[in-house]
């Protein structure tokens with residue numbers, strides 16, 4: 261499958277898979293200068309790219325575990341949803357969950373984007389639903 265990627269700025273970087281069978285393509289920050297995120301601060305970070313995702317697919321913006329485990333850097337709305345009809349700039353809402361300031365560098369690989377199939381069912385209103393073993397048990401009702 262091909263997915264069209266548009267660079268919206270000359271400094272943007274096309275997302276890259278770092279290994280052949282990686283699920284995600286790393287997303288690069290397209291920022292002119294470093295951005296400091298203070299503890300519990302979040303910011304939309306530009307990537308400088310736009311996508312044309314085929315209908316029937318979506319993209320998810322997910323954190324990179326290395327940045328999370330070493331720095332405490334995460335994504336506020338993880339996983340971010342990129343709709344197939346969105347043609348604007350992909351942005352990453354980074355949040356600093358650590359007690360220390362975090363410096364986001366230009367061209368830093370700040371997140372990863374994963375392309376996934378998505379279904380678009382018809383939602384049919386119903387008065388009753390079929391029975392199941394679980395019924396309405398949830399939120400830990402099976403124990404720890």
Ligand SMILES: O=c1ccn([C@H]2C[C@H](O)[C@@H](COP(=O)(O)OP(=O)(O)OP(=O)(O)O)O2)c(=O)[nH]1
Nearest residue numbers: 321337340341342343344346349350351352353
């Ligand atoms: O992390 C994200 C999440 C979303 N988007 C873009 C692509 C997506 O298609 C659009 C809308 O995202 P979403 O549906 O999550 O936000 P919303 O608050 O529901 O906005 P809208 O009313 O525009 O759908 O914003 C990003 O660039 N990065």
Ligand SMILES: [Mg+2]
Nearest residue numbers: 341342343346
């Ligand atoms: Mg929406």
